Amino acid sequence: MNATENYSIRVEPTQNSRLSQVDFDNLKFGKILSDHMLVADYDDGEWKSVSIVPYGDISISPSMSALHYGQAIFEGIKAYKFADGTVSIFRPDRNWERFNKSAARLQMPEVPEEIFMDGLSKLLDIDRNWVPAKEGSSLYIRPFMFGTEAALGVHPSKSYKFIIITGPVGAYYSKPISLKVETYYTRAAEGGVGFSKNAGNYALSLYPTQLANDEGYDQIMWTDAAEHKYIEEAGTANLIFRIGDTIITPHGDTILHGVTRRTIMELADKWGYKTEQRKVSVQELIDGIKSGTVTEAFAAGTAATITHISRIGFEGQDYNLPPVEGREFSNKVLNYLNELRYGKLADSFGWNYLV
Ligand code: COI
Secondary structure (H helix, E strand, C coil), X not given: CCCCXXXXXXXXXXXXXXXXXXXXXXXXXXXXXXXEEEEEEEECCXXXXXXXXXXXXXXXXXXXXXXXXXXXEECCEEXXXXXXXXXXXXXXXXXXXXXXXXXXXXXXXXXXXXXXXXXXXXXXHHCHHXXXXXXXXXXXXXXXXXXXXXXXXXXXXXXXXEEEEEEEECCCCCCCEEEEECCCCCCCCCCCCCCCCEHHHHHHHHHHHHHHHHCCCCEEEEECCCCCCEEEEECCCEEEEEECCEEEECCCCCCCCCHHHHHHHHHXXXXXXXXXXXXXXXXXXXXXXXXXXXXXXXXXXXXXXXXXXXXXXXXXXXXECCCHHHCHHHHHXXXXXXXXXXXXXXXXXXXXXXX
């Protein structure tokens, strides 16, 4: 791992580790946070200070710009522990790249490699005992950045905080999920911020998701803003389908450019499956479920990993997907990724970033 070249990282280790209080057999997503966090401050056009400090509250101004005008972006990454204790982060370079694309769209500064990648490595080195060893668990990593300028005028914030927090997690979804096709509310339109991982994309999903939950669905399936005809993504992850013998994922700038989705499509290509990144209409999906050509459907994301879809609700009708056991591609990719991430397979793609 490279030493930080231009930014010296101050480290203040905790005097009160909470590690012994953690029940690693009962991990709820996002409820337990590790001992340390990385905090970097940007001001006057440059990153000034980078520190690893005990996890804890931070002080902000009530007029802080992110609270009012929403300059707030984040990432989701996971780290795993091999049987020999090695800690490995899965493709963090891709998240770093996406983070800076989100930053550019929201007129925020880029975070340099030495802060994002080397800082992450150093943080995980200090908190390596927080990475769960049990298969099915991992350390969830949440890098995020927000505008901190205390000013109510609408302009890009002049100052920012970049923070990385982490915490041990189990599965985000513990069983296959049902999705309601959303044909009224909109997540993203062409030219908007759909591809980026900004906080507002999640805020706007909460109300329609609650309506879907009230109708008995776990999540929503977003459709395009113009016609509500084409499938975009689920509320918390991208979507991938097997239609006939082709692995297909919706594509475009209104859709989050997921690292898990990209990984799965790369594997499908490598393994000789036909792949397509294209528009998929809701009608094509429903017709395919009815005729039996849609044999697999799953959500793909860092938190969700690969979550099978069991049922899709569209215009008051429910359509059930085939049983999970027979889903050849998604089960194969899930097993392969598990073995790779826990260090049981040779890393021929260079996706494991060892700490
Ligand atoms: C992730 O998959 O890491 C995300 O950020 C999604 C979030 C809904 C948990």
